[in-house]
Amino acid sequence: xxxxxxxxxxxxxxxxxxxxxxxxxxxxxxxxxxxxxxxxxxxxxxxxxxxxxxxxxxxxxxxxxxxxxxxxxxxxxxxxxxxxxxxxxxxxxxxxxxxxxxxxxxxxxxxxxxxxxxxxxxxxxxxxxxxxxxxxxxxxxxxxxxxxxxxxxxxxxxxxxxxxxxxxxxxxxxxxxxxxxxxxxxxxxxxxxxxxxxxxxxxxxxxxxxxxxxxxxxxxxxxxxxxxxxxxxxxxxxxxxxxxxxxxxxxxxxxxxxxxxxxxxxxxxxxxxxxxxxxxxxxxx
Amino acid sequence: xxxxxxxxxxxxxxxxxxxxxxxxxxxxxxxxxxxxxxxxxxxxxxxxxxxxxxxxxxxxxxxxxxxxxxxxxxxxxxxxxxxxxxxxxxxxxxxxxxxxxxxxxxxxxxxxxxxxxxxxxxxxxxxxxxxxxxxxxxxxxxxxxxxxxxxxxxxxxxxxxxxxxxxxxxxxxxxxxxxxxxxxxxxxxxxxxxxxxxxxxxxxxxxxxxxxxxxxxxxxxxxxxxxxxxxxxxxxxxxxxxxxxxxxxxxxxxxxxxxxxxxxxxxxxxxxxxxxxxxxxxxxxxxxxxxxxxxxx
Numbered sequence: 001x002x003x004x005x006x007x008x009x010x011x012x013x014x015x016x017x018x019x020x021x022x023x024x025x026x027x028x029x030x031x032x033x034x035x036x037x038x039x040x041x042x043x044x045x046x047x048x049x050x051x052x053x054x055x056x057x058x059x060x061x062x063x064x065x066x067x068x069x070x071x072x073x074x075x076x077x078x079x080x081x082x083x084x085x086x087x088x089x090x091x092x093x094x095x096x097x098x099x100x101x102x103x104x105x106x107x108x109x110x111x112x113x114x115x116x117x118x119x120x121x122x123x124x125x126x127x128x129x130x131x132x133x134x135x136x137x138x139x140x141x142x143x144x145x146x147x148x149x150x151x152x153x154x155x156x157x158x159x160x161x162x163x164x165x166x167x168x169x170x171x172x173x174x175x176x177x178x179x180x181x182x183x184x185x186x187x188x189x190x191x192x193x194x195x196x197x198x199x200x201x202x203x204x205x206x207x208x209x210x211x212x213x214x215x216x217x218x219x220x221x222x223x224x225x226x227x228x229x230x231x232x233x234x235x236x237x238x239x240x241x242x243x244x245x246x247x248x249x250x251x252x253x254x255x256x257x258x259x260x261x262x263x264x265x266x267x268x269x270x271x272x273x274x275x276x277x278x279x280x281x282x283x284x285x
Numbered sequence: 286x287x288x289x290x291x292x293x294x295x296x297x298x299x300x301x302x303x304x305x306x307x308x309x310x311x312x313x314x315x316x317x318x319x320x321x322x323x324x325x326x327x328x329x330x331x332x333x334x335x336x337x338x339x340x341x342x343x344x345x346x347x348x349x350x351x352x353x354x355x356x357x358x359x360x361x362x363x364x365x366x367x368x369x370x371x372x373x374x375x376x377x378x379x380x381x382x383x384x385x386x387x388x389x390x391x392x393x394x395x396x397x398x399x400x401x402x403x404x405x406x407x408x409x410x411x412x413x414x415x416x417x418x419x420x421x422x423x424x425x426x427x428x429x430x431x432x433x434x435x436x437x438x439x440x441x442x443x444x445x446x447x448x449x450x451x452x453x454x455x456x457x458x459x460x461x462x463x464x465x466x467x468x469x470x471x472x473x474x475x476x477x478x479x480x481x482x483x484x485x486x487x488x489x490x491x492x493x494x495x496x497x498x499x500x501x502x503x504x505x506x507x508x509x510x511x512x513x514x515x516x517x518x519x520x521x522x523x524x525x526x527x528x529x530x531x532x533x534x535x536x537x538x539x540x541x542x543x544x545x546x547x548x549x550x551x552x553x554x555x556x557x558x559x560x561x562x563x564x565x566x567x568x569x570x571x572x573x574x575x576x577x578x579x580x581x582x
Contacts, residue, residue, distance in 0.1 A: 009300060010467035011301060011467075012299075012300055040467075041297050041468060043298075043495060046491040081393065104392060105365065109400055142469070146470065148471055172299045174431075175325050177470075178434075193300075196556070197304065212434075226550050226553070252520055256491065256493075256524055257491065
């Protein structure tokens with residue numbers, strides 16, 4: 001079973017939910033892997049760490065243009081849909097804007113003069129950590145200044161071995177990094193908070209998941225802090241409300257100290273295990 | 286003419302209070318221009334309630350579509366596609382599998398369409414994203430909505446930034462408040478390039494500190510003047526102190542410690558900024574001081 005934990009809005013508690021789910025699954029002696037797909041800001045290992053088994057550097061290709069062989073025809077520039085190649089035939093100049101390159105290979109296919117070869121450019125890392133002999137963490141981490149985390153996320157997901165339970169901590173938003181994370185999932189847990197911002201972004205996430213035809217449910221975090229509109233909306237849309245977690249300064253404190261709630265409070269260990277069982281039930285439907 | 290002062294609000298980690306701070310800064314001085322650059326999950330309009338006077342379509346990219354009347358199933362496109370967006374999927378009519386575009390993986394690079402020997406692949410524009418310019422109670426606001434699943438390449442953010450600049454020049458605004466996205470990728474980069482000041486809003490949690498360091502590192506590479514605001518600073522005094530010490534070492538001024546205050550959420554529910562909602566509260570007083578340090582009158 002593959003479960004992605006996502007939300008449109010940042011800071012609603014994705015990592016909080018995914019790390020606590022991991023901890024209860026691990027305690028149940030399940031074979032579990034938690035994949036931190038929030039490569040721009042990976043935080044899982046702030047809460048759960050383990051022995052590093054491997055760290056792989058993730059690269060992309062970058063074209064290199066041989067100025068001796070180049071005839072400045074401009075075909076590579078025309079085929080590059082990302083405007084990453086500047087070609088000035090009258091000045092016999094051609095160069096690449098590295099940050100714009102998406103590694104699509106179009107320039108290489110376009111060049112009829114064998115003037116383009118490729119080198120590798122580092123994008124980030126994928127680290128596999130062993131928490132126990134049954135539980136693993138896979139972390140996608142983009143290098144700072146890298147434009148898109150998608151390649152690193154996909155590389156991390158490729159590293160995951162098939163196991164009983166795979167949890168994926170998604171990046172915020174509804175654009176490609178989110179899509180890359182939820183597409184392989186069997187079920188998506190959307191974490192929101194009962195505020196106008198939370199509801200607005202929840203609606204965006206739901207719209208996206210409906211387009212992808214993915215099953216999902218909602219966890220409302222910090223209940224009691226905002227308003228009631230989210231519950232009315234969930235009922236109207238007939239979206240399963242999986243769990244409510246109250247706003248509680250004690251929970252906030254435990255989180256702020258990078259500790260896990262299920263280890264401090266046994267009642268939450270039960271509740272997160274119930275959440276896992278609820279999801280499993282919904283997946284089998 | 287005085288240069289327009291562009292203040293970019295970022296955080297790395299989501300949910301630390303970027304939009305709430307942006308809303309407050311946007312409602313303290315008349316004739317302000319606001320750019321909501323969180324085009325992926327825009328929320329500031331809920332507080333500022335702009336009346337849009339301009340709506341424009343934004344073509345975010347293209348997606349490949351196969352015309353099966355022409356396609357010969359040769360599979361050349363599959364060999365060339367580096368995004369694994371073309372696969373042979375099981376299909377009763379195609380014993381070897383049917384060449385199919387996996388839309389969620391398609392990057393819109395056009396290569397398949399260009400190399401197809403029979404020209405069976407069309408590129409269809411993704412035109413479901415929009416940007417808007419409108420009036421709100423203190424000035425003008427530029428915002429956008431990226432259609433679900435589109436690439437947040439930073440290009441739409443750059444459009445919003447450029448429109449905000451043009452709007453500010455036209456109406457003589459002295460400040461542009463930029464409400465940025467979470468993360469450190471393309472959208473965050475597009476939200477800070479060319480800005481005069483970047484304010485990183487953090488919270489006293491392990492993750493808040495970790496993410497703050499990454500976004501400050503990024504901003505430092507662009508040589509932009511950096512400031513830090515610690516939100517909900519009283520929730521973990523020890524962590525707040527760690528943030529303060531780290532910033533001191535790095536020479537980055539912490540220009541405000543905001544207390545945790547449920548009124549922040551009540552203000553949001555009432556569609557008001559905190560400085561409009563409880564102007565005399567401690568949080569509003571600190572916010573006004575932050576504003577006076579950043580904005581030009």
